[in-house]
Amino acid sequence: MKKFINNVDDFLKESLNGFGKAHSEIIKVNFEPNFISRKTKTKEGKVSLISGGGSGHEPMHGGFVGHGMLDAACPGFVFSAPTPDQMQAAAEHVDSGAGVLFIVKNYSGDIMNFQMGAEMYSGKNDSIITNDDVAVEDSTFTTGRRGVAATVLVEKIVGSLAENGGSLEECKKLGEKVNKNSGTMGVAFTSCTVPAAGKPTFDIGNDEMEFGVGIHGEPGRKREKIQPSKTIVKNMLEAILDDLKPQKNEKTLLFVNGMGGTPLTELYLVYDDACEILKSKGIEITRSLVGNYCTSLEMQGASITLLKCDEEILKNWDAPVHTAAMRWGM
Amino acid sequence: MSVNFLISQAKNIQIVIDQNAAEIEALDQNIGDGDHIFNVQRGLKLVVELEDDIKNLPLQKGLNMIAMKVLSGIGGSSGALFGTFFMSMAKTPDLDKDIDFKKACEMVITGINAMKERGKADVGEKTMMDVLIPVSEKLNELKSGNTDMKEGLSEITKIAEDRMLATKDMLATKGRASFLGERAKGHIDPGARSSQLIIDTICKSLINK
Numbered sequence: 160m161k162k163f164i165n166n167v168d169d170f171l172k173e174s175l176n177g178f179g180k181a182h183s184e185i186i187k188v189n190f191e192p193n194f195i196s197r198k199t200k201t202k203e204g205k206v207s208l209i210s211g212g213g214s215g216h217e218p219m220h221g222g223f224v225g226h227g228m229l230d231a232a233c234p235g236f237v238f239s240a241p242t243p244d245q246m247q248a249a250a251e252h253v254d255s256g257a258g259v260l261f262i263v264k265n266y267s268g269d270i271m272n273f274q275m276g277a278e279m280y281s282g283k284n285d286s287i288i289t290n291d292d293v294a295v296e297d298s299t300f301t302t303g304r305r306g307v308a309a310t311v312l313v314e315k316i317v318g319s320l321a322e323n324g325g326s327l328e329e330c331k332k333l334g335e336k337v338n339k340n341s342g343t344m345g346v347a348f349t350s351c352t353v354p355a356a357g358k359p360t361f362d363i364g365n366d367e368m369e370f371g372v373g374i375h376g377e378p379g380r381k382r383e384k385i386q387p388s389k390t391i392v393k394n395m396l397e398a399i400l401d402d403l404k405p406q407k408n409e410k411t412l413l414f415v416n417g418m419g420g421t422p423l424t425e426l427y428l429v430y431d432d433a434c435e436i437l438k439s440k441g442i443e444i445t446r447s448l449v450g451n452y453c454t455s456l457e458m459q460g461a462s463i464t465l466l467k468c469d470e471e472i473l474k475n476w477d478a479p480v481h482t483a484a485m486r487w488g489m
Numbered sequence: 490m491s492v493n494f495l496i497s498q499a500k501n502i503q504i505v506i507d508q509n510a511a512e513i514e515a516l517d518q519n520i521g522d523g524d525h526i527f528n529v530q531r532g533l534k535l536v537v538e539l540e541d542d543i544k545n546l547p548l549q550k551g552l553n554m555i556a557m558k559v560l561s562g563i564g565g566s567s568g569a570l571f572g573t574f575f576m577s578m579a580k581t582p583d584l585d586k587d588i589d590f591k592k593a594c595e596m597v598i599t600g601i602n603a604m605k606e607r608g609k610a611d612v613g614e615k616t617m618m619d620v621l622i623p624v625s626e627k628l629n630e631l632k633s634g635n636t637d638m639k640e641g642l643s644e645i646t647k648i649a650e651d652r653m654l655a656t657k658d659m660l661a662t663k664g665r666a667s668f669l670g671e672r673a674k675g676h677i678d679p680g681a682r683s684s685q686l687i688i689d690t691i692c693k694s695l696i697n698k
Binding site: 192213235236237238239240241242243244245266267268271272274275292294295296302303305353355356360361373375376377378379 | 524
């Protein structure tokens with residue numbers, strides 16, 4: 160394992176320390192229990208948004224704490240859900256009286272720990288569960304689809320509504336709409352190495368890719384031989400379009416997300432391929448996002464997320480945001 | 490059952506889990522993402538380290554402190570589930586009286602029921618509940634019957650092992666392996682394996698007492 164590490168047990172703490180120092184004008188890192196909050200107190204009457212999950216997906220979620228997005232983020236150990244006391248402490252710290260909305264990715268560990276955190280928190284609160292990953296079949300009898308990159312879009316769009324005075328109910332409703340309107344598909348070329356494990360999570364041949372990979376390197380739909388970008392992107396988009404079924408000329412946001420080990424050069428190439436394919440299907444791309452936002456440590460690969468946009472979604476997407484990882488309009 | 494009993498069991502379990510860590514990690518890498526063994530090891534270490542703080546406490550207090558430590562120190566599904574287990578055990582009535590075998594069974598059954606509720610998983614879903622629920626059912630039978638305790642515990646180790654092995658051919662419908670569909674078949678569930686090892690260690694230490 161080649162990583163910037165001093166001691167495996169200090170990995171998370173030291174990384175959080177650095178994050179706090181690098182972005183001290185926006186956020187504050189609290190330890191024991193660990194959570195990242197805005198530097199300034201949540202204004203009176205504003206709904207507080209709290210997300211969290213295992214570490215290793217940076218900048219998600221700490222990088223999205225700040226004006227127009229989250230009020231706090233709870234980082235767990237690498238790829239392990241955070242603990243209920245973190246959510247409870249974060250909620251007590253940020254709630255200004257308008258209630259707390261927890262944004263949770265659909266993974267069993269996250270669901271259980273956030274539920275317990277919500278039960279332990281005495282203030283008004285509600286939750287939204289993201290489950291945008293079309294690689295996995297949805298079912299009410301199973302854990303269902305995974306919550307992946309569209310969580311970034313949910314946090315941005317709902318964050319704007321909360322900033323502008325939306326109620327807890329309105330924020331939840333918009334978040335559920337964004338989740339329902341988005342679909343994501345991911346592909347990995349290499350595995351990632353969890354520091355505590357010290358070796359790659361899975362073996363994959365030099366000429367192979369994992370189609371439908373999750374954000375922890377958990378296997379996806381199938382293992383395939385690597386193909387030209389155009390073919391990979393076409394297969395990814397087809398899986399998404401099958402699920403989302405956008406109307407002809409429907410406005411969309413196209414989000415190409417890097418898994419951590421793929422350079423931006425390639426992500427833009429993927430974006431180009433995706434634009435061509437979507438254009439040929441008569442789908443209008445009105446907004447874009449390209450970069451590493453929901454990563455899996457050093458994994459090489461990318462996910463594509465398509466979000467069907469109405470006026471409410473577009474307005475809140477365009478609104479000013481100032482976080483460590485996303486900033487525009489201010 | 491006493492706080493000292495819990496601590497000494499945690500120490501025994503720690504040894505067995507460490508001996509089997511590589512196998513559990515490999516199982517998890519086949520169908521999950523490999524974090525389960527680290528979470529279990531971290532949890533056991535935290536409980537063992539609690540010894541000085543809790544060894545003189547009454548059982549209920551000790552259980553609650555273990556629960557909070559496990560809940561806040563592990564994370565992931567294991568932290569929530571095992572934390573729930575200890576928290577619910579602590580809620581069993583009459584813990585200030587002497588804990589006989591019957592009462593101990595009742596405590597474990599209460600704990601496992603709460604885990605089932607928290608994880609919303611039942612048998613046949615390729616999780617640790619495939620081992621824990623049948624064990625809980627057997628304990629329920631033992632606590633009201635006249636079976637010899639050691640004989641009963643020996644039956645439990647057998648049940649745990651059979652049910653652990655049975656997860657191999659299951660499709661997963663809960664947890665991270667559920668995202669795999671057919672590809673999860675052919676692999677034992679790592680949570681079922683770690684739970685089976687825990688049960689096996691406790692039962693054998695009681696049988697050999």
